[in-house]
Amino acid sequence: MTNLFSHHKEIGVVATFSELVNTDFEGVMNAICWERNLVGDFEEIASKLQLKENITEVSIEDLLKLNLSKEGNLAREIILNDLRLLTDFGASPSLNLLKNYERDEEFDFISTDVYSFHVDRSPIATNTFLCTYFGASSDILTNNEATQKILIPEIREKLRALHNDTEDEFDDFLEEYFFDLHYEPKPDAQPINLGLGNLWKLAVDSPEQKVLPCIHRAPIENDGELRLLLIC
Template sequence: MIDLSHAEKHIHCVTNFQDLVSTPFVGEMNAICWTRTLAGDFSEIVKKVALSGNITVIEQEELCELQLSEQGQLAREILLNDLEILKAYGASPVLNVIKHYDRDDTYPFFPTDVYSFHVDRSPIPTDTFLCTYYGEASEILPNAQGTKKVLIPEIREKLKKLYDGPDEGFESFLSEHFFDLHYQAAPDARPVSLGLGNLWRLAVDHPGSQVPPCLHRAPDEKPGENRLLMIC
């Protein structure tokens, strides 16, 4: 179950895909969850996929060719159905087995990898969809519990020294290097785990958006346990 006791205004739950995609974001609500308890053995799929690095994309053809037990077949049918309904909606879902993402240590005081709370940005209206089927689940954070890092004085000063250019170009520098997409959680912040099997729709920073973009991050993986994630 998802603990929403501290995030009611932030998250809205639905019981089917149509409501997931048709419910508008309003006010503080910028995350919608289709709550699901899924049958099947998704770990079997993770174990049988031929890995090709830290992140392996599972193509639909490969997924269909896997030799699976009855429980594995149930899991596969759910994955194929999720791919189908998202594609029919117009999204471009990708199914990944993730050992881990690359860490960004370019600027030790300001990592810009997906383990940092961040928002997604798009030049056109869109949303982010994601579902964790196996492994550690992603997390989101109510916007009131995060501060844009580029607005924190000590961090901003370090970024200005890093930039070392004319004042009028500083904001563009922050955007070009994605610094302005990242947030620092408050000391008393309470991130919400997205849980296993739930299909989420998160608000994105795009022109015309009526709500703040959703703050989210990838979890720290458990050693030896790969994640199975669909995202688009």
């Protein structure tokens, strides 16, 4: 299989789940990809699951109840195995059927929803794992191709106008409302699409993290198409 990501020094590429969880981030590398070309009909699974809300968490029981074709069953076995691998590793994976995420439309000068390039933050040492099985897939952006939005003068000025307390408390305000997690791509930035079927590990802003957190965003969904996404 052609390695699509090896020319990006920010991305490590591995061939097994064991390598994925045991390979450490280092230097500028803050994303690791278990690159896979999956077999099976994941669209069939997405079409037969019931969307109860815009984001519907799918249980193992929901998956097992589906009456699937041979190709659909192959896809189901892959998903079940991924859930098992991550759970045995100690993660808490969630399989989501997605119509869309909630939009943040409170301010016209800064967005804090997941469609905006952002990093994840955690008070405990952790990583983000994700895999898109069907539908539009997420993008990442290298850290040198993005500017933290709160450092852009016109955005910072408007945020300061919202905040009436002292300068010392301004930084706490930016963190409390997650403004500091969001990034603006530079004009020449080239987002990297994570593709279908690949299982990714992304660096999080967390204690003891030795690298910069990975900047990523949710994609705009394709018209009339749901997404099937594993994330933890």
